[in-house]
Amino acid sequence: MPRRAGSNEPRKTLLLTGASRGIGHATVKRFSAAGWRVITCSRHAFPEECPWGAGPEDHIQVDLADVDNTVEAIADVRERLEGGALHALVNNAGISRRAPTASA
Numbered sequence: 159m160p161r162r163a164g165s166n167e168p169r170k171t172l173l174l175t176g177a178s179r180g181i182g183h184a185t186v187k188r189f190s191a192a193g194w195r196v197i198t199c200s201r202h203a204f205p206e207e208c209p210w211g212a213g214p215e216d217h218i219q220v221d222l223a224d225v226d227n228t229v230e231a232i233a234d235v236r237e238r239l240e241g242g243a244l245h246a247l248v249n250n251a252g253i254s255r256r257a258p259t260a261s262a
């Protein structure tokens with residue numbers, strides 16, 4: 159198992175859905191800074207302009223509202239883990255209603 163840089167501890171792996179923006183994106187940055195490998199998921203491809211070096215090879219493009227696509231993505235996750243453990247799942251993908259609501 160790969161080790162964390164500067165540490166004897168094995169590097170932990172997080173699977174994070176809804177990683178491309180908002181709370182998910184902030185969570186990627188937080189766990190990456192703490193030395194975790196983060197496998198990210200969202201409907202869009204990894205953006206070319208994103209400076210995160212480990213991003214493209216650990217990003218899975220998936221629409222989690224599509225069952226068949228989700229099953230394919232699960233197989234992809236298993237492959238990427240190469241028999242290693244998944245230590246955490248943050249299932250954050252969803253629809254955020256941030257628009258102001260009409261007052262009653």
Ligand SMILES: NC(=O)c1ccc[n+]([C@@H]2O[C@H](COP(=O)([O-])OP(=O)(O)OC[C@H]3O[C@@H](n4cnc5c(N)ncnc54)[C@H](OP(=O)(O)O)[C@@H]3O)[C@@H](O)[C@H]2O)c1
Nearest residue numbers: 176177178179180181200201202221222223251252253254
């Ligand atoms: N912000 C808040 O105040 C708040 C409050 C309570 C709960 N929440 C919940 O917290 C989560 C994150 O909120 P946020 O404000 O950070 O949301 P956001 O900015 O809208 O981000 C949503 C994320 O989910 C991904 N996503 C959406 N539908 C998807 C699908 N079908 N398949 C795969 N990925 C999908 C989006 O990426 P793509 O567009 O690339 O797919 C994006 O990365 C949501 O579940 C939201 O309901 C938020």
